[in-house]
Amino acid sequence: MHDRIRHEALHARVMSASEAAALIKDGMVVGMSGFTRAGEAMAVPLALAERAKHDPLKITLMTGASLGHDLDKILAEAKVTARRMPFQSDAGLRRAINAGEVMFIDQHLSETVEQLRRGQIPPVDVAVIEAASITSDGGIIPTTSIGNSASFAILAKQVIIEINTAQPLSFEGLHDVYIPSYFPNRMPIPVVTCDSRIGTPWIPIDPAKIAAIVITEKHDSSAAIRPPDDETRAIAGHLIRFFESEMAAGRLTRRLAPLQAGIGTIANAVLHGLIDSPFEDLRMYSEVLQDSTFDLMDAGKLSFASGSSITLSAEKNAEVMPHFDRYKPRLILRPQEISNHPEVVRRLGLIAINTALEFDIYGNVNSTHVMGTQMMNGIGGSGDFARNAMLSVFVTKSIAKGGAISSVVPMVSHVDHTEHDVDILVTEQGLADLRGLAPRERAVKIIGNCAHPDWRESLADYYRRALAFGGHTPHILEEALSWHVRLRKTGRM
């Protein structure tokens, strides 16, 4: 224990999870660690859900991003979560959100702590942070994610630490904690390359604020990534051929540009596709580091990766963690404010690859709302990256539900990324390069290159008839959302 809690006075704060959870009162705002199912505090929220069975309470729950171990489901079913921000990906919580039982505030992941610091959203009462260890000065060494943990701990009135003994002490030195300056002026964030180290390897807080320490031994939930299939391989192929043509045109080099890839099967498959490509000495500046990050490193393709979390499959985790020291010099985990910061994303000139639920013939992208109404997960970091990237790419399969749904529609039912922020669209059918095109030109490319053959003629027909109404962005407003209405009524668009 002395190597896990090196600040001697803090040993007296070790207690049970239920004792620690007693610090959380009804109505409080609780900021918990956890980003893409990595590094979440678990024992205290489970104790809270247990307590709620006989002592009902409601909290506002803020995290980095999604939680593992069904925590969001358990807390929602225990009716503990009244308000939730800034992201989630749990089926149980999703049901409660869409039923209007939980108020969900879906935010750009870089913005939550900015609003907290400015007092624009209610302050964090208690922070609950998973850590690998505490330094002799009381600095907190996070585990597999940082997310919003640093700012939650710094801003909270009280801090609960979950020391997770299942995570190696060698995580120390992996993280780089930097908080933007505020007075007298904010200064530039000094990240100028993916491997810029600008902060401390621990979260610096006054040890007096650490009100409780709970000892746990837990493993992260495994990533739920499906293996590449024919469609995702085709998407990767189109994108890699596009990168090759960009290199031929002198706009990219063999090193490409720092890569960001959203969480999920398709983005992971695209990165995997780079293993057998002419590109090398690649770098990542992303939010979540998935299996593909380590596969690319193993293949000698990836020189450095910066993220806010590491989320691996069970198999990859078993491969990587015993040899973590081999990867560590080529990794940094940063607060999500910094991994996703518009300033840094624009400066580094990223290639940002994110997944769309659907996009329309003019290039607007829906990332969040099924049928324009039902929340899926949230916008996450996709907006932080897409707006400021050098190349903003959105990928999706052209059809869903066995062909009943076209992912290319006349008008998206909800807009998360406007036409102004989308450069490249890719489906297994092909790629549309929208740079420098007017809406009417985009429509021809998107329908011709990205739509599934089963839906292409219907889209072309809509577009042709819309042209009769004229306009910069021709639409038939009576029909623009009719594909979604038909899907709801008949099960097919």
Next chain:
Amino acid sequence: MHDRIRHEALHARVMSASEAAALIKDGMVVGMSGFTRAGEAMAVPLALAERAKHDPLKITLMTGASLGHDLDKILAEAKVTARRMPFQSDAGLRRAINAGEVMFIDQHLSETVEQLRRGQIPPVDVAVIEAASITSDGGIIPTTSIGNSASFAILAKQVIIEINTAQPLSFEGLHDVYIPSYFPNRMPIPVVTCDSRIGTPWIPIDPAKIAAIVITEKHDSSAAIRPPDDETRAIAGHLIRFFESEMAAGRLTRRLAPLQAGIGTIANAVLHGLIDSPFEDLRMYSEVLQDSTFDLMDAGKLSFASGSSITLSAEKNAEVMPHFDRYKPRLILRPQEISNHPEVVRRLGLIAINTALEFDIYGNVNSTHVMGTQMMNGIGGSGDFARNAMLSVFVTKSIAKGGAISSVVPMVSHVDHTEHDVDILVTEQGLADLRGLAPRERAVKIIGNCAHPDWRESLADYYRRALAFGGHTPHILEEALSWHVRLRKTGRM
């Protein structure tokens, strides 16, 4: 002339506008100065339009933003403009865009030169830049705007300068030209306060590239700003009371935060409202400096203003220009890439005030498309500012066309600013503070506070019935755009 062209060798390049215009060939990309009707080159484009009468040609025309002197109308009617970016506000060009005759690429104003430098859009063949003078080293001193002039001149193969002798030599020192570094790495943009000077007061180019100099004597077109009326005064009043409550809550000080205000009557009226407010020692970090900037300086309220252009009414221009030296120490004009840069906007923590065409009950904003199809002007800088501001405010009157149109609708017909990017909505009816609210909470506030009483019950009825369909963002897709359809068919929503 020697004080206007201090580089002796360049005197030999002086020629007529039609001679200079002959450098522009069919199919070329031409980058012209001009931003919000300020500082546009005029003689050469007029000569080009004249030439096109007997010698048809088509060009891609890039500018900073909108042009004065009906230039966009004249060039469109002469069928010279085949492609146009990144912004316009001319009725004649608008007609051609909406008829599909001119391909218009509607971009965030900070992004055009970024795409140019990266070769993502076709390169500028000829730049045509209005200047007050040329230094002995060949540096170009712009006039009332910079816009994209610096990068156009630096990147173009050939440069044509229009020396405008009607603008005072004392403009020298007003401008601050900074181009982001690229190799080996991009470094932070060192603006840390509104008055940071980080570049040179001239556009630095190789004088050998200056292929022609045309002498002109022209005045900028006057701003077409309507005076405040009861509604715009009410909007200003709601916003100032909100600022007062933010100050009471400790989130703002008497200095507020650096202000950005979009072009137009409402934003100008809001700034005017600050003259009779408790706020003082204000600063602006905006794109266009309008009458209100100088009125606030005259009232002793505004300490410094940074922008990319100065666009004044005829009366204000007559007042300000004879005493320009009085204002100059408190002014900087920057390239629009810097005035609108996401990095700087986020760092400075702006209050961004922009005008909406319409917004919906969940806080999505349409800034560009009438009825979802007809382009008005373009997104301009509103996205650059709204996404990254500390407070993102959108203003509009609650009704239009004598009450036939509600500016608050069930679903906007085009999205330029998503729910994720909008903090505060204001109409003459009231203000909705959306920070930290879920969509269902926003709907209640927006309908209750911002909608016109004539439309409030219809909106509430839509929302109530949408709730029966459920979802995070309840909608009835069959009806979501029906208000717009009804307007088209009946002349009333």
